[in-house]
Amino acid sequence: MQEIPSEILGEILSRLPAESLLRIRCVCKAWRRTIDDPVFTKLHLRRQLLGVQDSSNGVGQLILRGDLDNQFYSLPMESLNSDGAEIVKASFVKTSPLQTHSTAKPPVGSCNGVVLISQSKGIKFLWNPLTREFHRLPPLKLSKKTRGLYHSVSGLGYDSVADDYKVVRIVQVFDPRDKSF
Amino acid sequence: MARKNRNPVGKNVDPEAQKKKTRTLTLKSSDGQEFSISESAAVLSIAIENMVEDDCAGGVIPLPLVDGGTLARVITYLNKHAEDGASDEEKRKFDEEFVSGMEMGVLFDVVLAANYLDIRGLLREVRRRIADRMKNKSVEWVRKTFHIESDFTPEEEEQMKKEFAWAWEGVDSDVDD
Numbered sequence A: 001m002q003e004i005p006s007e008i009l010g011e012i013l014s015r016l017p018a019e020s021l022l023r024i025r026c027v028c029k030a031w032r033r034t035i036d037d038p039v040f041t042k043l044h045l046r047r048q049l050l051g052v053q054d055s056s057n058g059v060g061q062l063i064l065r066g067d068l069d070n071q072f073y074s075l076p077m078e079s080l081n082s083d084g085a086e087i088v089k090a091s092f093v094k095t096s097p098l099q100t101h102s103t104a105k106p107p108v109g110s111c112n113g114v115v116l117i118s119q120s121k122g123i124k125f126l127w128n129p130l131t132r133e134f135h136r137l138p139p140l141k142l143s144k145k146t147r148g149l150y151h152s153v154s155g156l157g158y159d160s161v162a163d164d165y166k167v168v169r170i171v172q173v174f175d176p177r178d179k180s181f
Numbered sequence B: 001m002a003r004k005n006r007n008p009v010g011k012n013v014d015p016e017a018q019k020k021k022t023r024t025l026t027l028k029s030s031d032g033q034e035f036s037i038s039e040s041a042a043v044l045s046i047a048i049e050n051m052v053e054d055d056c057a058g059g060v061i062p063l064p065l066v067d068g069g070t071l072a073r074v075i076t077y078l079n080k081h082a083e084d085g086a087s088d089e090e091k092r093k094f095d096e097e098f099v100s101g102m103e104m105g106v107l108f109d110v111v112l113a114a115n116y117l118d119i120r121g122l123l124r125e126v127r128r129r130i131a132d133r134m135k136n137k138s139v140e141w142v143r144k145t146f147h148i149e150s151d152f153t154p155e156e157e158e159q160m161k162k163e164f165a166w167a168w169e170g171v172d173s174d175v176d177d
Helices: A006-013 A018-024 A029-036 A038-053 B013-022 B046-053 B068-082 B088-100 B104-117 B120-134 B139-146 B154-163
Strands: A061-065 A072-076 A091-093 A109-111 A114-118 A124-128 A133-136 A150-159 A164-173 B024-028 B034-038 B060-062
Touching: A006 A029, A006 A038, A006 B104, A006 B120, A018 A029, A018 A038, A018 B139, A029 A038, A114 A150, A124 A164, B013 B034, B024 B046, B034 B068, B046 B060, B046 B104, B068 B088, B068 B104, B068 B120, B088 B120, B104 B120
Parallel strands: A109 A150, B024 B060
Antiparallel strands: A061 A072, A072 A091, A109 A114, A114 A124, A124 A133, A150 A164, B024 B034
16 A cells, blocks of 8 residues: 555544544654644644534534533534434543542633633643643732732633744722722 | 637637537546547546646547546446536436445445545545544554554543544444444
8 A cells, every 4th residue: 555645644534533533643753743743733723613613524523511510511512413312422621630520610712722720829730621631820929009908800722923822811909008000 | 738728719718619529538547447428528628628628639639547446437427417408407316326335445445536636526425435434543543544553552532532532432333334
């Protein structure tokens, strides 16, 4: 058999759900390099986003949050395409490595499938529900002047110039002199 | 490569299209089999279209990278897509059935041929089909199917498996192919 050229292989792999890719990374070093390459990640993201628009592609993944238990579940889009009373199985996903039942919190932001989770004591994580990876963000350092009582809002976005994801946090500080924010 | 103008000034488009339908080309596979195909179907392959336009066809077009069995399949696809009056829905259904019965080895041959002949629609269809077949398969199945030997040590492999252990939960058994 002739070898499949790498650009065709990349195109094929970009149609696979993240879960399959995490397994297939183990096929050989060349495949792992292909899958770990940021260029491939972008191609895969583009396809996944297209898959959300056209669920017949079957690559999209739905992330659900239970309103009673506050836990997250993932569900392959294609399982929703079955017409009948077939039972679809959603699997439980931890939203934080620190998570216990009482600490599960709704995400404060999301962008291209990456979710920003804010926990108590200002601990923040970026969470990729498809690879189930976490990245703990460094704590926010406030200057001396702004120490004390404050409240803040956070959000997550993609910066196309820097080609990176950015967490933006806006802090409103309590001023003890005139007792206002 | 200089391309000839497909619709030279003063020539009507329609007679040219009509001519393409009646004109036949001969495609020759790597194992020497010859196939007749209408020009209008053949030029759905961008590579063949270029050869025809550059006039290097000379009656028989040799395709040294495509074997006879694969070429026959590709021609079935081209004929359907050049068919007069075939609706998009009909073509879509044809595409689906066309790839659904193919074994992985055949899919690989067709994807290579579609790539070489530059037939975008077929390439897209086959890539999708291959991906569908790989979805819930084990690493061992993928290695066997793609004829790949692992270059990881057992320890490295164990480590990677541990890292994403949950991803191994939904794997199908390999028995179906």
